[in-house]
Amino acid sequence: MTNVIPDSAITSGEKDTLETITSVHHWTDTLLSFRCTRPSAYQFTPGQFARLGLRTESGETVSRAYSLTSAMTENTLEFYLVLVPNGPFSALLSKLLPGDKILVEKSSYGFMTADRFVDGEDLWMLATGTGLGPFISILQDPVVWKKFRHLVLVHCVRNTEELAYQALLEGLPQRTELADGGASLTLVRATTRDAQTASPRHLHGRITTLLENGTLEHVTGHSITVEASRVMICGNPEMITATREMLVQRGMRPCRRAIPGQFVTEDYW
């Protein structure tokens, strides 16, 4: 399977538009980000995902969901993704080059957005792997920096080389439009395979373990409570299920359509 497809072989339908890849960045052999042109009138709320389509040489369209990583105001769309072994879409993505075409559905989707929370002081963002993507978009939204007093991002990966977007994340508090909101940002990295823990903000272990043994609250200086904390969880479904159970045990509830809660989640598979 390949994505070396003549442009003429891809046509957009009523639901999607044909966009052009503008850049591709490989973080590791299996992690990459790409940008594409933004469909005219495309709207999204940070935390939402897009449906993307690529066509195989045989003309079949393969579509998958990918969280938007770009800021709401940018004129291109960015995605951060992992190439999964034997995945049909991953096989096409692995050969993606600037100038290639991609189908983007006109609507954005998803409910893992900060506007689901009606109150709360601290926003916790817990991500495994490419589950970081939506938080890159959320953290570039000035509204979030105004709405919460403390923003805490926990990113857990296997190895240090998989800690993507470090420069962007470190630079966020220097952006005037964000800093003016008044919130503080605490970044916590965790690796499960690299045992060297370089600093209190670079931990060793899984999110669930670090939550259960109190390490996350200790190193950030913020307690996770029903009153103060609102939690967004994204990535590996096993981590999400286990974390949900821990939050429920602490008296927290998921946000429902009509009932405000304390956490929202997005499973990637």
Ligand SMILES: Cc1cc2nc3c(=O)[nH]c(=O)nc-3n(C[C@H](O)[C@H](O)[C@H](O)COP(=O)(O)OP(=O)(O)OC[C@H]3O[C@@H](n4cnc5c(N)ncnc54)[C@H](O)[C@@H]3O)c2cc1C
């Ligand atoms: C709402 C939503 C948003 C998503 N956003 C992103 C995103 O921003 N970035 C991203 O990398 N992925 C994201 N995903 C997952 C992405 O859609 C899959 O990576 C995609 O299914 C891969 O397609 P494929 O055809 O290559 O492999 P498939 O054949 O569809 O998947 C094969 C297997 O790979 C594993 N797998 C799938 N996705 C992942 C993953 N992300 N990490 C580790 N293992 C995985 C699962 O075991 C899955 O059964 C999202 C999924 C959903 C539902």
